[in-house]
Amino acid sequence: MPNEKPAHEVRLGAIKGTIWKNDTGNGARYNTTFARLYRDESEWKSTGSFGRDDLLVLGKVADLVHSWICEQHQEEVADGKNADVRPAR
Numbered sequence: 001m002p003n004e005k006p007a008h009e010v011r012l013g014a015i016k017g018t019i020w021k022n023d024t025g026n027g028a029r030y031n032t033t034f035a036r037l038y039r040d041e042s043e044w045k046s047t048g049s050f051g052r053d054d055l056l057v058l059g060k061v062a063d064l065v066h067s068w069i070c071e072q073h074q075e076e077v078a079d080g081k082n083a084d085v086r087p088a089r
Helices: 052-078
Strands: 008-012 015-024 027-040 043-047
Touching (some): 008 052
């Protein structure tokens, strides 16, 4: 997904969840990547590695990402844009 823009991002402190939208014949599907941002001298970098003190924030970011995806799913079902009518979990 190098040239695509994310559908949405959630950031709490140094922890970021990025949501990617994939349109299919049955409606949108969403994938998520998580990263921890840090500064190396004057340059910002990111990693997929999380320490003990990051885990609760990572869990909260994952919860917010999940809620956003569920809201999108509900809107798509209500608008008839999603053939997948299973309830969001």
